[in-house]
Amino acid sequence: MTGGSGTTAVGARAPIALADLHDSLADPVLDSMTFLNEIAGRFPDAVSFAAGRPYEEFFEVEAVHRYLRRYCDHLRDEHGLSEGQVNRTLLQYGRTKGIVHHLVATNLSVDEGIDVDPEAIVVTVGAQEAMFLVLRALRSDPRDVLLAVSPNYVGIRGAASLVDMTTLPVRDGSRGIDLVDLARVVRSARAAGQRPRALYLVPDFANPAGASLDRDTRLALLRAASEHDLLILEDNPYGLFHAGGDRPATLKAMDDEGRVVYLGSFAKTGMPGARVGYVVADQPVAGPAGIGLLADELSKIKSMVTVNTSPLAQAVIAGKLLEHGCSLVRANEREAGAYRRNLRHVLDGLAARFPKTGPEGDRVSWNTPAGGFFVVVTVPFVVDDALLERSARDFGVLWTPMHHFYADEGGSHQLRLSVSLLQPPQIEQGLDRLAALIREMRPV
Numbered sequence: 001m002t003g004g005s006g007t008t009a010v011g012a013r014a015p016i017a018l019a020d021l022h023d024s025l026a027d028p029v030l031d032s033m034t035f036l037n038e039i040a041g042r043f044p045d046a047v048s049f050a051a052g053r054p055y056e057e058f059f060e061v062e063a064v065h066r067y068l069r070r071y072c073d074h075l076r077d078e079h080g081l082s083e084g085q086v087n088r089t090l091l092q093y094g095r096t097k098g099i100v101h102h103l104v105a106t107n108l109s110v111d112e113g114i115d116v117d118p119e120a121i122v123v124t125v126g127a128q129e130a131m132f133l134v135l136r137a138l139r140s141d142p143r144d145v146l147l148a149v150s151p152n153y154v155g156i157r158g159a160a161s162l163v164d165m166t167t168l169p170v171r172d173g174s175r176g177i178d179l180v181d182l183a184r185v186v187r188s189a190r191a192a193g194q195r196p197r198a199l200y201l202v203p204d205f206a207n208p209a210g211a212s213l214d215r216d217t218r219l220a221l222l223r224a225a226s227e228h229d230l231l232i233l234e235d236n237p238y239g240l241f242h243a244g245g246d247r248p249a250t251l252k253a254m255d256d257e258g259r260v261v262y263l264g265s266f267a268k269t270g271m272p273g274a275r276v277g278y279v280v281a282d283q284p285v286a287g288p289a290g291i292g293l294l295a296d297e298l299s300k301i302k303s304m305v306t307v308n309t310s311p312l313a314q315a316v317i318a319g320k321l322l323e324h325g326c327s328l329v330r331a332n333e334r335e336a337g338a339y340r341r342n343l344r345h346v347l348d349g350l351a352a353r354f355p356k357t358g359p360e361g362d363r364v365s366w367n368t369p370a371g372g373f374f375v376v377v378t379v380p381f382v383v384d385d386a387l388l389e390r391s392a393r394d395f396g397v398l399w400t401p402m403h404h405f406y407a408d409e410g411g412s413h414q415l416r417l418s419v420s421l422l423q424p425p426q427i428e429q430g431l432d433r434l435a436a437l438i439r440e441m442r443p444v
Helices: 029-042 061-077 083-091 101-112 126-138 154-162 179-191 215-228 294-305 311-323 333-353 385-395 424-441
Strands: 121-124 144-150 166-171 195-201 231-235 260-265 277-280 284-287 290-293 374-378 414-418
Touching (some): 029 154, 029 385, 061 083, 101 260, 101 277, 121 126, 121 294, 126 260, 126 277, 144 154, 144 179, 154 166, 179 195, 215 231, 284 294, 333 424
Parallel strands (some): 144 166, 195 231
Antiparallel strands (some): 121 277, 260 277, 374 414
8 A cells, every 4th residue: 555655655565576576577578568559558549550450340249159150050060069068168168279179270271281180289379378388398498599580579589588588589681581690590509508499480471570481491491490400480470461472381381390380370360359379289299108299298388377278269260260161361351452452552652752762762761571461661760669659649650669579789770560450541641640750850
């Protein structure tokens, strides 16, 4: 209890010192999402290019009921469950590995050409839990380290911090990963007595940089993983959202050595509010009882963290899969079209506002992703959290400073635009406001 002055009342317990809590709580990476959400909450009228959220125009509550009914029909008709068994499946505690693993396996086969034993799948509370489970399992010694292509999604560094696992950055380079730098980082880590366990990356339209690996680079990366004895943690939330052309095969589909642990999410392709993800961990694990699967070990950890993933949430995702023949490509045709439109609109809008022949043309630049949610803009001034706050307050536009995605000092002159959530009129308004900010900030 405190008085009006904020002082601790007589007899009250002293505050817990942050230094007496887990070290990860002092890690700035854990503050990143909180800060960005707080800024968005304080300036609700600002046009937001910040959040990498799915398109909302096709959301409908009725779809939740329809998907639930579809899955219940599937349990009755395909599995012969009684009404009581159906009720129990949806409303009782569920199997730790999940209740829709067979449908997830079918989806992977239909959309990705990945053929996997359903028992190698653990259905998780979003892909974020999948990351935590894998890192918790791999981190068995203080020497264990994770490699991550940089810049990278802050959630992977946050998960590593929570399990006391150091993250070492690997440069992305022009091909999405610099394989020479990967070899250098591995050699340097081992020379320092560290044990590189795995490499994390997003091969398709990576968050935040939007980079993608071509087929030759994917093959070279798999060879490098074999040479350096690394697992690859392949995170693939955006792979369905190409702006055109054929989708390249996932690393998991190309993997013939069991090097790839595949992290999947239905947040972008199913329903974000359901919070359902999964991990494919078919690597063999030898123990006293014989040979099992890495998925079995992850399930043990999950049983002590979330017990199981909500069966109701799983049922909603399962119903959506069943409604579309277990193809998320078919299920997301409208959304994919909206993302292609928005990406083109943002790229064309930047070109119109900063023509290469204009005064800012040689000082403002951006990448051109082949799909996904994100565009990175490079500017001739420092981009930090203070500038973001000023942008929201004085110009009415939100974006994400790229420095949040680097473990070092990278990204200091860059900002990320998320194209996924807005409609064209909002994009136009937001780009006008962003251009005004850039013009005011540009060096004379």
